[in-house]
Amino acid sequence: MGLLTPTILLDPGLIDAVGFQNDDAPTTLFEITAPEEDGPDPFVPDSPFVPSGSWSSADPFNYNAAVDWAKNSFGFTSTTDIKGRLNLAAANFLSENGRWPTFTELVQGTNVVGYLQTLASGTPLLPPMFRVDGRVWVNDPLTGPQVLSEGILNQDPGLIDQLLESGALNNSGVISEQFINVPAWSTPEIQQILASLSPVRRSGGGGRRGGGGGGRTQLVFDRDQLVRQASDFHRELLFEDPTGVEAVVDEYMNEANSFWMTEGGQKDFQTFLLGRLEATSRYKELYRNKPDFMSAPEYLNQFIGTVGRFGLSSDTTRGLVETGARFNISQAALAERTERTRENRLRTQGTFSQKFANQLNQLGALGR
């Protein structure tokens, strides 16, 4: 406990000067869902160790289990980020129980989840005190930022020491100028800052992610690029010109945004498109005889290769390729069928006048 009392600190004039507010505005800057507790891990035996050193060195088995859990649950990519917090939570357990915790005890019997949530939020890298939309926040690197209020000061006398250490208070017991001049951001700004500071991995491509909670910004898409990509994918798989692509893209953008805001994940565009195309009657017809070991493009390309080398009109080529795919006709049989087409015969076996007319037609096509 420091030399100052909350009564001195909370002089109304000073409160106004630094932006104290007592309305019902949000008092958290981030939301990270705690992992669901599935109960004790059956693969991790309860094996409390005799205390010595840090938990990570004293009980590496349970420590490593906790590291894996933290990485999987929160998305941490570095063990360094989480080691200190796991050890601290275990040390807290040790001081209360006289022994190191098991993995289950650590997760369920300590506040390690809160420690890791704070770390994942990125707030430990923020300054010890800052303002957001005029509201003053005191930032504890372990437990996260809290709005500075009379209630917090009364409930947490140690905070006064922390304010002294941070320079927010001076030794005369009044709020220093530094308190007023702490960094100030708007809510969108702090959310962007937190998004860049957080050590947890993010899904990539196509969008950006805010800090969390209701203030998350929407994903940003290049709609034209998605329309082009969807059109190409449609042609590649269904061997026809697409219709209604823009509506499908709009639907994807809505679903992707909804998925991102509720689940925090990225919805893959190609997977979404494939699902839509697979549901069409044309896809089912074209690929009904496709072997499981082949992808749809691989399957179709073999027929395109067989028919395409004859250089027939696109109309005839399409008909033969589609029929080849529908019935999974052997390449030899399809090639023979293609060779027998009227178009091919005219080009290769016609009279001299027919060949000449055909060549003229080709020249005409080139000249267009």
Place this chain on the structure above:
Amino acid sequence: MPDPFKCDGCHSGDWADFDHFCDVLDVQTHELAQAFAAWLGGKIGWDGEYGEVA
């Protein structure tokens, strides 16, 4: 019964699409195998016999 020889068929008269071949020639389910063999052989026509592509 449509007369196949009065129809140019699909795809430049080549009946390249077997489904169209069956539609125009009114191929019945029990005739599909025979019709498919004819289609693969590059023949057109229906009504008990196939005609060669012109």
